Amino acid sequence: MNDNYTHVDTEVFYITENIMGPFEDSSEYEQLLNNFNSLLSGSCSCSGNCTQLCRCVQASGGDNYLAYLADGQKKFTLIPKSNSCPIIECNDICSCSVVCGNRVVQTGPAEGLEIRSCDKGYGLFTATFIHSGTFICEYAGELITANQATKRHENNETLGKSNYIFCLREMSNDRQPILTIVDPAVFGNIGRYINHSCEPNCIVTPVRCGSPVPKFAIFASTDIEENEELTFNYGLNDDVKQNTTDRTKCLCKSKNCSGFMPFQSY
Numbered sequence: 001m002n003d004n005y006t007h008v009d010t011e012v013f014y015i016t017e018n019i020m021g022p023f024e025d026s027s028e029y030e031q032l033l034n035n036f037n038s039l040l041s042g043s044c045s046c047s048g049n050c051t052q053l054c055r056c057v058q059a060s061g062g063d064n065y066l067a068y069l070a071d072g073q074k075k076f077t078l079i080p081k082s083n084s085c086p087i088i089e090c091n092d093i094c095s096c097s098v099v100c101g102n103r104v105v106q107t108g109p110a111e112g113l114e115i116r117s118c119d120k121g122y123g124l125f126t127a128t129f130i131h132s133g134t135f136i137c138e139y140a141g142e143l144i145t146a147n148q149a150t151k152r153h154e155n156n157e158t159l160g161k162s163n164y165i166f167c168l169r170e171m172s173n174d175r176q177p178i179l180t181i182v183d184p185a186v187f188g189n190i191g192r193y194i195n196h197s198c199e200p201n202c203i204v205t206p207v208r209c210g211s212p213v214p215k216f217a218i219f220a221s222t223d224i225e226e227n228e229e230l231t232f233n234y235g236l237n238d239d240v241k242q243n244t245t246d247r248t249k250c251l252c253k254s255k256n257c258s259g260f261m262p263f264q265s266y
């Protein structure tokens with residue numbers, strides 16, 4: 001993976017991909033570790049560039065679905081509206097080209113991202129124009145259990161520290177909820193600087209690259225001008241409403257701002 005970004009603060013450690021959080025003596029942790037160490041079953045036997053017939057592309061949602069679209073210049077973008085399907089990229093076992101169009105998130109973040117100070121602490125900005133659908137970066141950090149997330153969240157609240165924990169909810173084929181939780185507070189990549197907006201210019205979607213544990217992949221959902229701040233909606237997965245008195249004021253300044261930061265439950 002090509003990722004040369006660094007952090008501005010020395011107490012935050014740069015990682016390019018998710019790592020396992022601290023050991024816990026629990027079945028939830030054991031299951032997470034097992035998944036982290038497993039390979040996703042399935043690979044393709046395509047040669048060269050993958051097409052809609054590729055097994056991995058098919059596993060991403062069927063015949064009429066292609067997660068990514070080549071623009072003819074070896075840049076690949078997410079086809080709009082496909083983010084309701086899980087995206088499965090080609091992996092190390094696949095026989096296709098290592099630069100096939102179904103390998104986007106695994107190649108690393110976009111260029112020209114800049115960490116800048118703003119009214120929300122730091123924020124992530126782009127020094128160059130970004131086309132809608134372009135992959136920005138992963139939201140990578142420590143993979144933690146729901147139990148660990150609750151503890152860390154409570155600790156952050158007690159100490160008045162910013163919360164970086166993000167929880168993604170998916171539904172398995174047999175309608176079982178799949179929860180993946182990442183905390184980039186101490187170990188994280190460039191994605192940890194992306195702030196919340198009620199009217200965001202990016203989306204976060206699960207993408208699997210050879211592992212059953214999804215990466216939280218952030219894509220531009222609109223064209224983004226140079227020097228604009230990159231944002232996504234932290235609350236799209238939220239199903240729990242909370243009393244507004246306990247909630248942090250949202251500083252996104254968008255026309256449709258709900259006034260408060262989304263509440264995350266684990």
Ligand SMILES: C[S@@+](CC[C@H](N)C(=O)[O-])C[C@H]1O[C@@H](n2cnc3c(N)ncnc32)[C@H](O)[C@@H]1O
Nearest residue numbers: 120121122162163192193194195196250251252
């Ligand atoms: C993932 S971090 C984003 C980067 C962070 N601003 C920093 O300085 O490192 C999430 C934290 O940023 C702050 N934040 C993000 N979006 C915000 C918003 N719209 N309004 C107020 N604070 C926000 C909150 O403190 C939140 O817990």
